[in-house]
Amino acid sequence: MDWPYELQIGWRYTRSGRAGRRNGFISFISAVSMAGIALGVAALIIVLSVMNGFQKEVRDRMLSVIAHVEVHAAGDAALPDWRIVAAQARKHPQVIGAAPFVAAQGLVSHGEAMRGTLVRGISPADEASVTPLAAKLRPEMDRLVPGGWGVLLGAELARSLGVREGDKVALITPGGQVTPAGVIPRLKQLTVAGTFETGHWDYDNGLALMHLDDAARLFRVEGPTGVQLRLKDVQAARRVADELGRSFGAGYELRDWTRSNRAWFDAVQVEKRLMFIILTLIVAVAAFNLVSTLVMTVTDKRADIAILRTLGASPRSVMGVFMVQGAASGVIGTLAGVLFGTLVALHIDTIVPAIERALGVSFLPGSVYVISRMPSDPQRGDIVPIAIISLLLAFVATLYPSWRASRVQPAQALRYE
Structure with a gap:
């Protein structure tokens, strides 16, 4: 050529x-x-x-702790029946797991140490189908029983408080009790049932897990405030959230993991x-x-x-x-x-x-x-x-x-x- x-x-x-x-x-x-x-x-x-x-x-590491999509009732109110919400979500071909939860802010204290934390009430039996962390912590999850008032703390949070398994910590919740002497913060003594380490500093330093029933009683809600969903394809979370949002209607809010961590x-x-x-x-x-x-x-x-x-x-x-x-x-x-x-x-x-x-x-x-x-x-x-x-x-x-x-x-x- x-x-x-x-x-x-x-x-x-x-x-x-x-x-x-x-x-x-x-x-x-x-x-x-x-x-x-x-x-x-x-x-x-x-x-x-x-x-x-x-x-x-x-x-x-982040997705080992949090769900791909969260379904909330409008205004973060308690869901009437989380199982109906989960069943409706499972109709979507991408959804492979669902679990209820209660999420709220609180202060955890031990002695003179006090730390702000995100408290998440979970159902140990259902949580394993949504987050890999729960599947890895089966023995620790089994210690969270209704009325036991146990709590699992992130490893960094436990170190900063200076507590180990079996120690007592006090959880102070927002919205105190009104008394003749004024507003008194509501607090509850909890037993450290164990610690967990995700490798993600934000969660290791600021997350506490409780049983769903205990968290609902403590934060005075009538039941789960949301349902966590796990998907087949993690990259499809935003699209699935939009599709589920249209099917659920105006009474619900859906948040996917990309929007929840958008700043990062x-x-x-x-x-x-x-x-x-x-x-x-x-x-x-x-x-x-x-x-x-x-x-x-x-x-x-x-x-x-x-x-x-x-x-x-x-x-x-x-x-x-x-x-x-x-x-x-x-x-x-x-x-x-x-x-x-x-x-x-x-x-x-x-x-x-x-x-x-x-x-x-x-x-x-x-x-x-x-x-x-x-x-x-x-x-x-x-x-x-x-x-x-x-x-x-x-x-x-x-x-x-x-x-x-x-x-x-x-x-x-x-x-x-």
Whole structure:
């Protein structure tokens, strides 16, 4: 197959430059440009993959505690019959689990220590079908019995209060009792039935679990204030919540996990976009190094350009020769960066520990970070745009030097040859 001569000459220029001091220097600059593009693309893929991994890790730990969708009566009143609500929700093909709950704020105190907490009343028998935490804490859940006034505390909350299993804590609830002496806060003494650790600081430091009946009595509600739902596809939570909201009608409010934790996820997305922009600038700097490489190549090849013009090559063909040379460098650098970055992202769980052992340091000490390993989740939705942007930047960088080559006049270029 006969390739266009512009492609053949451009590819030859890309591979040439080994002989001669000047040509060797141009070849070195071209190699540095390709290496810069490759490193920039690889850095972008690795950083975004690690951010995806952290986001996935935090999300999984968060969803081990909370449900995918919550159904509330309007105004957070008690549901007339939570089983009817659960049965109606189960008609949706995505819903695979349902459990009632009561949620309220309170203060937990022990001695001089006092901490604000989210108190959740649950049904131990049903909770395991909704949250993985309940399925993992079967023995502790069995200790929560109606009238036993037991409570499960997050590990960090228990440490800050200085309590262990079997100790007594006081729970102060909002809406005190009105007496002739004034409003007296309502409080109840509870027994610590155990602790749990989710790996998510917010829940480990601010969540207390009680039996549903005890929580309803304590907070003076007639029954569950909501129903938790577990879905087959966690990513479909917002769509399922909207569909169930239309089927339930105006008397109910539905909240999915993405809306309940919207501030955190919005912050992560903003950070990810900023990192993408910053690291793309690194790729842009490396890509525009091709400008200097091609300008030097055009200066060095003025005689070759003049000969091509005298043989009948058009300015457009000359421009195509140098665009092929620059584009080839961009393609090679981009492909090398994608390959290297993807390999590192896929094996970062073995690369990082090896570097830690070699340097004798720990990048994620367990005493500071909950996650003790570097997570990574390379996604096609990140890698493909990175490759496309890198190729576009490399192509744009070839335009000016190629146009300059097309403007070379044969007579002037050969005058001193």
